Amino acid sequence: MIVSELDLYNFRRFKSENGKPGLHVTFHKGLNALIGENDSGKTAVIDALKLVLLTQSNEYIRPVEEDFYKFTDGNYTDEFKIDCIITEFSQNEAKNFIEYLTFTNNAGKVEYSLKLHYRAKKEGHRIFQELRAGDADDGIVIEGKARELLKAVYLKPLRDAEREMSSGRNSRISQILLNHPVFFRKEDHQLLQIFRDANDDIEKYFLEDDTGKQVLQTIRSNLTSFHDKGQPSDADLKTSDIQLKAILESLSLNAPEVNPGLGELNLLFIAAELLLLKDDTDYCMKLALIEELEAHLHPQAQLRLISYLQNEYNEKNAQIIVSTHSPILASKINLKNLILMKSGVGYDLAEGKTGLQKGDYLFLQRFLDATKANLFFAKGIIMVEGDAENILVPVIADILGFPLEKYGISIVNVGSTAFLRYSQIMVRADGSTIGIPVSVVTDCDVRPYDEDKDTKNKTLNEKSDESKAAECEKNKKYSIGSVRGFTSPRWTLEYCIAMSCLSEDFHKAVHYGKKILNAKESIPLTEQKIVDADKDVSSELEQWKDLPLWNKAYNIYDLMLNRDGKSGLKAIVAQCLASILRWKISKVPDGIKQDKMFDLDLYGYKLDEEKKAKLKAKIEKDPYIGYIANAIKYAAGETV
Template sequence: MYLSDIKIWNFRKFGEVEKDGETYPGLSLSLNKGLNLLVGENDSGKTAIVDALRYTILTQSYEYIRLEHDDFHLPEGESESGRSTNIRIECIFRGFKDNEAKNFLEWLGIEKGKDDFQYYLRVFLVAKRKEGNIYYDIKAGADEEGMQLNGEVRNLLRTTYLKPLRDAERELAPRRNSRLSQILDNHEAFKDKNEDHYLFEVISEANNKIKNYFKGKDGNGEELDDPNGKKLLEEVNFYLEKFSVMNNELNSDFKIAQLNLKNILEKLSLSLRSEKTGLGSHNLLFIATELLLLKREEYTGVRLALIEEIEAHLHTQAQLRLIDFLQEEASKSGIQLILTTHSPILASKINLKNLILCNTNNAFPMGPEHTELESGDYLFLERFLDSTKANLFFAQGVILVEGDAENLLIPVLAEIIDRPLSQHGVSMVNVGNTAFLRYSRIFKRRYIDKGILDIKVACITDNDIKPDLYKKEDEKVKTKSDIEKDQPIEELREHRKSRLEGQNVKVFISPDWTLEFDIALSDLQRELFTAVLHAEKIQNSDKIGLTEKKREEVDKKIDAQYKEWEELDVPNLARAFYIYKTLMLDKKISKAITAQCLGNILNKRKSHFKPKVLQDEKLNYLVQAIQYTTDQVATV
């Protein structure tokens, strides 16, 4: 059996939906049988989903859980009087084997499956808020009313839960009701809790030896040379005698534990053999211990674990090893895992089909039945969706670009126009020049009636149409005039957009050829010219940076070139062609280094360049993309 679906009405950020006179859950989420990884920015609802599950099916640690006033949904912009008075959370379990179904017969429903009829179990929490008090029940059944679950059945539904910022060392240390003792008490190794268990013999022997020591004797009852233990106990008992009332004399003995299994297990600790271990290693030990409960051989309850911030205290390689193991374990052993993470490393490593993106009061599974991704897209993204790209799952907006130059330069332009990407939660993702379609489909849902992602995605791409000047370089090349004979360029642009755009994905195409060529046509031409010559000297030098002498040489060369152009009345198009084609491309000057140099030049005088960037038609597509993803209406 596994948790198939969770539905939430009016719990925290998830409200409810009114449609055609019917009330629908604010969140209706389908889960995978094995591994589920919840990702998303802060306050996107990951913890709310985990807590909704904990409150409904409870936890193996028997922690105290109580609904609070703030758990009732308060619609955005509403005053306190608009806070909901009802909560409903439904957990639906499917996939029952016969030996599992027998435990829930009174509460099971039957539905038509793919091939035959199948069991399902619907467990729900219903809560009301009235006159400052909160009342709630947990029931189960196929109808709306359901029936109360007895204690034995509720125990079979309890989930393993690891909270964020967990103190793994404390949880595995000896103490009353320690998590370790709870895990061991439920394990098959301790199913026989009578006095025949080997641990009873061990503790009984230890207790006797300790008791003898404080009587001044060894394990064989012989007198010890060291009487200090005996004197200590006699002194304690002397005080107790003075404190006692008549006919009720107090007395004491030292021992390790009372001779019952619960007390014995509470005295045990589990620690790593090496003493030089940190929080990350203890976290791994704690997770390993919790897996004991999930893999009990004869257990017929739900095998579900909720782990918040699975990456807690773990470095990169440890995260990768852990998620690799858990992904494989969940696929083959019948356990179900629901994890939350803020780690792009984990988000990039996991199979995309197992990922659930939490966004604006909704949760979006990334399986093929939910997205517009094709089977080939999943294989491609599995190969190339690395940690630098996976930050898109935690963003409020995303800009997809096709090269290093855009990746370096666009954040600088955003700073200049007072739209810093980091402050607006926008991630830059360099996808290469052929992968826009694959990455954009991540953000497009197959069925929009179930909601769409409220993440604005801008795809910035080159027009890739060479100017007619290129004919002087190569007569065989198809240039702007050649292309327009076959089809208007604007139609070609619209066709490219139509392949990618949809929902919140928009495409921004350069007006002419490439990013660098369009900048060369703009009011930033001289700055690009300078950056190209700086880049040439940097990539041809073993030294880092430029000397003042080299900067002066560049400035003189540029002054001379502009003087010549002005004397010959060279048009702007030819100047741009020289800077981009003759200098950059023909001399193979690095686009990335050039962009870095240009960024440095622009950063020194942001306020000076701001009006130029905002008003230049050649840079307009970049400005629009930045403004779109930062929720700013384009003004140029």
């Protein structure tokens, strides 16, 4: 049996409206990983399941005032509800809940489901709770054995593994072992006989061994002296009557390393807790709830752990629900096991639920790395196809007043034009929308020239109409749901910049990039080289002054190309342009040489808000790079 659905009504920040839940989540068997930005509901899901099911560690779990929805006036609602549906019962599991189950005939096959309704109400300063099965208002209260069999394994986000695995009264390691089938026979367990034999040997030591007899005889002699008339004493040293629980409480689980770190102890703790999911002889709920799986673990340990959980429990009759903030884990977990928390819904990303095709899942399993997995934790996403956009978009966003980190925007560099294989993650198969704005920034790829097939000679041609048609076509191709395409109005991003209000800055960046690429000394861009490059720019602009804008832009773009018509300069030029733009909007003291523009982060010059505002206005109005500004604004939640 597994938890398949969870609905929260007025629980914490999830307000119920018109009888609909404030948060709805669906689960499947095996691994379920809750991901998403902060306050998206990951912890609320885990805590709600704890309230409904309770935990095998027998923690004191009660609703508190903060669990009730809080209105804007500071008052709390008087009631919250949690509905939970458990399905996929085996026959042996179903017999333990027979009076609580709902039966459904599906094509001649009887299917069982357990519909749980948890209610918490406030009356004065007291909070009352109940759990019913069946009908929400007139169901049967669940008690006794059935309640015990629903308990889940729970691992806290900040785990004190050393304390939990240490010996002591009601220690966690003793609870885990006592709940394992190996220790169910408490009256005649093998460990009891081992301890009885050891106890007999201890008693014989004081009765038969010379040193032990001496100790016991001294005690007896002293006691004889204390009594009237010197009556001989028959006092004995005996061990206590041992119980299996006491034996297990005396155990501690230790790592093999000397003074192990938090990470190793955490793994040890998880390994012990998972014992309770391995055996199915008691036919109870096999569910583990793990908050912040990555706690205390370095990246490689995270990867090994999640690989084990996926492989070991994917097809077994067990269920693991974890929450994580780790892009490393999100990139390693199969997409079908992810649940994206957003806007009061847990979106299952399994096949058939998204806009992805089967082949896309295989592709993403190979290429969705930790840098791209940032998209799962973002408020907005900008997808780009290369390093140049990846470098320049954050700078332009700062100029526009939409710093990406402040607005929770992640840039995803897909490194190709395979945008649909990434953007369709955020598209729902049922036509609904996740609500995370996704900007797909791409090139129209209409070259401003015609090329002879035989001679390879180029004839320049503006092709404005073809470019416009391609722009519209691509925008339409990538726009679906909350995903929108933002295509360059001309050939490429760099070509558009060369036509834009940033043309001269880009022209300089190209020459700076060429000098950096060809530099042999340790300092690739000196003040003199910058002066020389600026002179080259002035000279070329004078030569091209009568050319149309698009032709001039092509000439600038052509400076980046090698003999094969390809550019190894794009990333370098983008970095140079980024430095120029930051320099232009900074309060740079008089007398500072231009070569310092490439070390701005070292000097920490403040922004010149007036210069920034002027450059912002130019970029927003520019017909050639305005699409970048719109892409940034859309990802930030603005209407464009």
